[in-house]
Amino acid sequence: MPFRLIEKFIETLSPATMARLARRTPPSVIRRMAAKHFRQTVRWAAARSPFYQRAFAARGLDPAKIRTPADLGDFYTTPDDLVANAEDFICAPPSIVFESSGTTGRNKRVYYSNDELHSIGVSSAVGLAMLGITAEDRIANAFDFNIWIPGMVAHYGCMATGAFSLAFGKVDPIEVYRRLEQYKFTVILGEPTWLIRLTELAEQHGARPLRFLVGSAEEMPPDAVRWMENVWKPARVVMSYGSVEIGGAIGFQPCLQIDGYHMDNVDYLTEILEPDADGYGEIVFTTLGRRVMPLLRYRTRDVARLISEPCPCGSNFPCMSKIRGRRDELIVASGGNLYPLMFQNILEPLPELTHDWQVVFKLEGVREIMEIHVESTNGATADALDPRLRSQITDQYPDLMKNLALGIFQMRLFVHRPGELRVGRKLKRLVDLRFAHADRAALAPGLSDIRS
Numbered sequence: 001m002p003f004r005l006i007e008k009f010i011e012t013l014s015p016a017t018m019a020r021l022a023r024r025t026p027p028s029v030i031r032r033m034a035a036k037h038f039r040q041t042v043r044w045a046a047a048r049s050p051f052y053q054r055a056f057a058a059r060g061l062d063p064a065k066i067r068t069p070a071d072l073g074d075f076y077t078t079p080d081d082l083v084a085n086a087e088d089f090i091c092a093p094p095s096i097v098f099e100s101s102g103t104t105g106r107n108k109r110v111y112y113s114n115d116e117l118h119s120i121g122v123s124s125a126v127g128l129a130m131l132g133i134t135a136e137d138r139i140a141n142a143f144d145f146n147i148w149i150p151g152m153v154a155h156y157g158c159m160a161t162g163a164f165s166l167a168f169g170k171v172d173p174i175e176v177y178r179r180l181e182q183y184k185f186t187v188i189l190g191e192p193t194w195l196i197r198l199t200e201l202a203e204q205h206g207a208r209p210l211r212f213l214v215g216s217a218e219e220m221p222p223d224a225v226r227w228m229e230n231v232w233k234p235a236r237v238v239m240s241y242g243s244v245e246i247g248g249a250i251g252f253q254p255c256l257q258i259d260g261y262h263m264d265n266v267d268y269l270t271e272i273l274e275p276d277a278d279g280y281g282e283i284v285f286t287t288l289g290r291r292v293m294p295l296l297r298y299r300t301r302d303v304a305r306l307i308s309e310p311c312p313c314g315s316n317f318p319c320m321s322k323i324r325g326r327r328d329e330l331i332v333a334s335g336g337n338l339y340p341l342m343f344q345n346i347l348e349p350l351p352e353l354t355h356d357w358q359v360v361f362k363l364e365g366v367r368e369i370m371e372i373h374v375e376s377t378n379g380a381t382a383d384a385l386d387p388r389l390r391s392q393i394t395d396q397y398p399d400l401m402k403n404l405a406l407g408i409f410q411m412r413l414f415v416h417r418p419g420e421l422r423v424g425r426k427l428k429r430l431v432d433l434r435f436a437h438a439d440r441a442a443l444a445p446g447l448s449d450i451r452s
């Protein structure tokens with residue numbers, strides 16, 4: 001049967017049936033479908049989008065001859081292109097626009113049609129079904145309904161599951177907590193820091209048994225998962241990886257066996273740009289179904305690696321690691337190539353610290369200073385914490401400790417009160433003030449002494 005007929009048939013199925021079918025679809029079939037959709041997307045975009053027409057003409061690329069991402073040579077779409085030229089990507093009339101949270105003034109804009117939003121909802125529902133969420137579940141959707149996308153996408157996903165839901169938006173967690181009993185919710189969706197706050201309420205005032213807490217939009221601290229699952233027994237805490245530009249989620253956690261994500265390779269073709277010796281590089285994706293604003297080889301700035309071994313859970317969807325950091329948060333310092341995840345691993349074993357921290361790189365003369373700013377819940381002093389921090393570095397990153405011991409750079413620890421560091425939705429983890437183009441705006445508000 002031709003793919004087109006198979007695809008028409010699949011569209012008539014329920015998300016639960018699609019999830020079962022998708023699990024059993026041989027990888028070779030998914031690869032062939034992705035290759036076909038890639039070629040169609042390139043031709044569609046090249047025929048209609050001024051941005052792609054200019055980019056292809058400048059490189060002498062003939063869209064009819066593009067069969068694989070590699071055929072596009074050095075062409076990539078960047079976040080800057082979406083800030084400067086978003087409307088030049090549009091290939092068909094949009095129904096809705098989403099903007100990203102931006103730090104540079106102008107936001108990225110991504111346009112979708114009503115049909116595309118519906119399709120994203122169905123894909124999200126298939127992902128939720130793979131986790132084990134069914135039409136019998138009752139979902140509290142506390143993702144943000146701001147101008148950026150997660151609340152709306154999750155809402156379309158909830159609607160497509162057939163489950164009962166309440167679209168809270170990112171309200172005070174107490175509002176959701178108060179309604180747990182009334183609506184008998186079994187699933188709660190929200191950002192990790194929001195879910196952590198909700199769990200604190202439940203720990204203090206009593207929890208109801210839940211089936212799932214689903215997070216997205218930022219990384220979930222690993223020790224928070226164990227604690228949350230204990231409070232909400234028998235709940236599982238799972239994460240997905242998506243963004244305004246991705247639309248839905250490229251990565252999701254349908255099984256317990258991976259410390260990363262299974263990848264949606266039906267809706268996205270994913271590549272890793274400039275992988276290092278361990279395979280870590282920037283995640284680049286091409287949308288395979290979108291017709292309003294197709295994204296070809298879009299650079300996410302997020303760094304992860306693809307996992308080639310099949311997952312023990314038996315799913316045919318390939319896996320990727322957790323996000324190791326933002327490409328623009330990689331700091332090349334005297335201590336080596338430093339990513340946010342390294343510091344998360346170093347700070348995680350110290351239980352009195354909150355999940356908010358920031359590391360600032362400065363120069364004093366020519367001497368490099370690495371300032372680690374943390375928040376302590378029990379008033380611990382820097383003198384008390386410093387030896388334990390150093391022992392974590394010695395255990396986990398001996399090369400970093402070696403450079404520190406050699407005096408190549410200095411490390412200083414600063415302890416703040418809880419809540420002093422966080423600013424807005426995301427706290428930039430690594431801030432580099434060593435050079436003229438330093439991003440001082442990214443400094444946490446509690447660090448005003450460095451600001452001035």
Ligand SMILES: [Zn+2]
Pocket residue numbers: 254255256257258262311312313314315
């Ligand atoms: Zn798996």
